[in-house]
Amino acid sequence: MKWLVLLGLVAFSECIVKIPLRRVKTMSNTASGKNMLNNFLKKHPYRLSQISFRGSNLTTHPLMNIWDSVYLGNITIGTPPQEFQVLFDTGSSDLWVPSLLCNSSTCAKHVMFRHHLSSTYRPTNKTFMIFYAVGKIEGVVVRDTVRIGDLVSADQTFGLSIAETGFENTTLDGILGLSYPNTSCFLSKALASVLKGTREGATSQQWLVMYFLARVSGSELVVGAVLEDMLSQRSPSLLLLYSSLDVSYYFLSISMKRYVIACSLGCEAFVDTGTSLIIGPRRLVNKIRKLIGATHWLSKHYVSCSVVNTLPSIIFTINGIDYPVPAQAYILEVSTGNCYLAFGEHGFILSRETWFLGDVFLRVYFSVFDRGNDRIGLARAV
Structure with a gap:
């Protein structure tokens, strides 16, 4: 848990990566979803999500993405790259996307990672389970190359979901956490470290991310500068x-x-x-x-x-x-x-x-x- 206390001026960086964010409709914005949303909110009041890893509770973080709009951006995983639309979340530290092996009907509605098509894919013997206010994600921990714009993290640890509940009416493929590594449930290098380290053709840069959200268009995630x-x-x-x-x-x-x-x-x-x-x-x-x-x-x-x-x-x-x-x-x-x-x-x-x-x-x-x-x-x- 972190606290906010007043400080001075913004830091600047020479390396800049701009990632456009797309505002998409959720249940409350569609006629077919309004009744489902109202019923859901009656049964599932908002609560902090709780992450557990192999039976041990590690951290908590809030996640709400069902009431108005979600802001999604593109990332790619694997070699050759496979593209996903993810929610960039400052309340969590890990990345997960659906696996081709996912047996939930929810996964079929989203882009699934085809591990057998990636030459840089590496499995592990670890599993994970994440509980959110809307449901839960179960899956396996794996490694592969992840790209955010032209920022690259090779052999990056992330999760592949094999079962998803409660995400049927969401438009995101997965979630990319930007919080501190010590809140990671994968007990390894959090993906946010890619933002301070490896940029193709450039030296290391400071971890600096700016969010600009707009109601219609023009939303951006900017890495490396203000x-x-x-x-x-x-x-x-x-x-x-x-x-x-x-x-x-x-x-x-x-x-x-x-x-x-x-x-x-x-x-x-x-x-x-x-x-x-x-x-x-x-x-x-x-x-x-x-x-x-x-x-x-x-x-x-x-x-x-x-x-x-x-x-x-x-x-x-x-x-x-x-x-x-x-x-x-x-x-x-x-x-x-x-x-x-x-x-x-x-x-x-x-x-x-x-x-x-x-x-x-x-x-x-x-x-x-x-x-x-x-x-x-x-x-x-x-």
């Missing part, structure tokens, strides 16, 4: 990651119309690209819903789209710096004239109240994940 044309005239405020063992204070509060509406004594928060909404404790999210005047119906809270322009911004204050999220960002349209509040709730009990700032927040503030210097930066997106 692009100034994506910044507004305001300077970015960076947040340093500390171990929770050394931190004895809180940093987040939430306000609206100059009044603190949540976290008056401070809360903990995570910037997470694997989460679609802004997720918070049930009690605090319900308070925000009442202040907005949203009406509950079938697991969502709706408002008329005609009032969106009259609703106030919700301000996330992190170490004294305000990050306003306007109503046009935290209210999403589900159908003509019908909009819903893009806040989700979790019901688990932690020692401190915890929030997950997902895509709804990240469409307003692009994020820089500088693991080489243990910091995260936020700046208003243009």
Whole structure:
């Protein structure tokens, strides 16, 4: 578990790799999926996913990708390369894609890795199981060459799923984790190390990743630099990651119309690209819903789209710096004239109240994940 603490300026790097991200529809965006989604949310409230490896619990991380949109990018695996559309997730550390040997009907809907066609493929004797809020993934741990743009990691450890449950209505082929190696369930070099190391024809570069998410088009994952044309005239405020063992204070509060509406004594928060909404404790999210005047119906809270322009911004204050999220960002349209509040709730009990700032927040503030210097930066997106 990591904490965010204020720091200074953005680091720059000369090596740049730009990976376009594609925003795709999920269950809530399709007519056939809405009823399935509502039924699913009733039966499966959001919870932290738990990863286990050979019977041992190693780490936890949040993953939500079913409520609004997922941002996917291309990677390739094997020799010759086989292409996959994956979710780049800062809340986890491992890569998995479906195997040709997968016996679940879910896998047949996605691109499956054909290991027998890759000359660089190497099996291992390890297996894995990952539990998510939507279901679980079971598979085997293998090695092969993985490419992200022109970044290359040879003999990279990753997972091949042989059974998938709960991913029937997702559009992603797999998940690529960008978090710290010590949270890896494969007990080996996490794939994120490729981003600081081997680039074809170039020397090693610092681990630096920037996310820019857009509602329509233009979303990008940028490795190795912070692009100034994506910044507004305001300077970015960076947040340093500390171990929770050394931190004895809180940093987040939430306000609206100059009044603190949540976290008056401070809360903990995570910037997470694997989460679609802004997720918070049930009690605090319900308070925000009442202040907005949203009406509950079938697991969502709706408002008329005609009032969106009259609703106030919700301000996330992190170490004294305000990050306003306007109503046009935290209210999403589900159908003509019908909009819903893009806040989700979790019901688990932690020692401190915890929030997950997902895509709804990240469409307003692009994020820089500088693991080489243990910091995260936020700046208003243009």
